[in-house]
Amino acid sequence: MDRAVSRSPLRRSLAPPRLEIGLLAVTAAALAAGGVCRLVGAAELADLCWGLGTVAAVVPAVAWVLDALRRGHAGVDLIAVLALGGTLAVGEYLAGALIALMLASGRALESAAQQRASRDLRALLERAPRTARLRTGDEVRTVPSAEVEAGDLLVVGPGEVVAVDGLVAGEPAVLDESALTGESLGVRRAQGEPVRSGVVNAGGAFELRATAREQDSTYAGIVRLAQEAGAESAPVVRLADRYAAWFLPLSVVVAGLAWLLSGSAVRAVAVLVVATPCPLLLAAPVAVVSGLSRASRLGVVIRDGGALENLGLARTLLLDKTGTLTSGRPRVLDVVAAPGWQSAQVLRLAASLDQFSPHVLAQAVAEEARRRGLRLSVPADVSEEPGRGAVGTVAGRRMGVGRLSEDAERPSWARSVDNRAVLDGASVAWLTVDTVPVGAVLLRDPLRSDASRTLRRLRAAGVDRLVMLTGDRREPAREVGAVLGLDGVRAGLTPAGKVAAVRAERGRAVTVMVGDGVNDAPALAAADIGVAMGARGATASSEAADVVLTTDRVDRLADAVAIAVRSRRIAVQSALGGMALSLAAMAAAACGVLPPALGALLQEGIDVAVILNALRVLRDGPADRPALTPATEALIHRFSAEHDDLRDVLDAVRDAADRLTDDSGPKSLTTVADVHRRLTERLLPHEYAEEHELYPALAPTLGGPEATATMSRAHSEIDRLARRIATHLTLAGPDGELAPEQLDDLRACLYGLHTVLRLHFTQEEENYFSLAP
Structure with missing residues (x-):
């Protein structure tokens, strides 16, 4: 894998832009030297310096144009060559030097932008593990990771990257999985639990029993996807090429008309100068690569720019049930x-x-x-x-x-x-x-706590049809669909049935299919965009997918769609906005209002503005998840863990109500008394702490205390029912006998409390706990 990584096209594309930087240095030096000469009265020497700077830019510009023509594209670099040649022909050497500087700085800026936008993908590639420590008996030796076989026993030292997928073989491991999941909290894996390659040992040394070779492990698959990532094949970039197809002849026609009608070749050159947006149409790929980078930081690996844009155009989302909408674990x-x-x-x-x-x-x-x-x-x-x-x-x-x-x-x-x-x-x-x-x-198999929030965010992002495709039975599938508010549920499907359903939906709109298992791979391949829940190493589905969620959270899908929509919008906005400004400048130059030198400065500003606009993709957007402070995240994790510990209390409440149905005597009242003790000692303090610690901490993130008002009302109802149960126990007296009307009310209180608690817990887990990783 190491050799493949070193030769990958992506890695070559991430090399420092030495030509662009050298050209920028030469053209800037020529422009500055000419300015100094002009100030000291050496006009001819100044023109010579500016002319040399112009010629220095013509050579690489012609090479870029020829390279584009070989690939079947006639981009706007051709306008730059015409403008540079025109300034030399009419003696506008200062304008030529400014165009040369603009061309060099635009290329350098665009390269730097892609370097910045791609830094996460580059980090993903560069941290690929190359060696592993193999244990044979009492001997531990370092071997190339490519030589590790399934079944080998490895030792992973503190701070080392795990080279292959495996199982913890001895003492528990503490791992940093942020490179795969985007989540910064450490994860503890006990003996026998799986560990994926690419994670970092954040604790002491531990032993790992390899379950796969390097090329079959999780991280190798992600690296293969990252190597293919790039913006060159995105439809939005081809759209920019189509803009160039009519922008180029339009520029030449306007320049020709300006010359013909005014008789001034200078005006024609001025038109070509302001029509030289060298990095302008490259703003689209900058936005797309920025989107790929932003997604990768959240644990979403997108195969290429085309997948990113199609994800932003999606209107139909098809989801598998088990492992996608549900946790996948009973x-x-x-x-x-x-x-x-x-x-x-x-x-x-x-x-x-x-x-x-x-x-x-x-x-x-x-x-x-x-x-x-x-x-x-x-x-x-x-x-x-x-x-x-x-x-x-x-x-x-x-x-x-x-x-x-x-x-x-x-x-x-x-x-x-x-x-x-x-x-x-x-x-x-x-x-x-x-x-x-x-x-x-x-x-x-319970619903994921983040499923409801994810589907709401997907609808807000523009997805207007959500359908579940599952091989499960009709009844549980329909229940899941009703709880989540899906537009359709198709149950009892075979893999072939899923493929047929995907093809039918593709005829209506751009369609995304989300799945996690081997049986989902054909459907993922059939969809416009296939998304694999790859956190558990579902190799077949990941290989067939265009997008892989490397963390076991379906809400990352909503993050990816929001990023894709925003990336495409900003890419098109940057291209069209910059071209509109260029057209206005061309009109001014054709009328003689804008001389070549001033036009070159103006165009430089336009180019810089649109590229900086494209880089906005790297920042948080309005559709991103609310930002939580570390203290609030810690509170969410604490109360989420308490929910798990209190499940037995909910079960006990229902059991007590059931026992009252079978036996209303003192024995059943003893069970109710035990339930009330659990409520008083465990559940009510938990609800009080939520009300006075968690909800105030969440209020700034959620927009104020009104956002938690309904949950606070549920706390009041829980407390009321608990007090009512206590009153019934008091009224029962020492003999433990209840009047018939008391028995009915007590049973109603217990069943009602169980229902309120289940609903309340579910709402908190969906609306609040799902905010934190």
């Missing part, structure tokens, strides 16, 4: 226990059996148990049947976790679990003890 939705069992007990036993299973649902169960701090047992005689689950002995009893057989007898509580699984679109892992079901863990 999560425990709820734990249901049979009468006489506790939900924590069910989860602990299920996780004890599942902790060694590679199945994705089993991993989710074990992860949830660890997150809740449950102590897992080590099972004996564990066996696993694909598609059925695991069976083993825990605490001397034979247990199983997974599917129930179709003919298994289901008690009433189990039938309610089946019904809820259908309603929620969830999978169920049943826990059985001696073949009798005693509990169930419901799992579901």
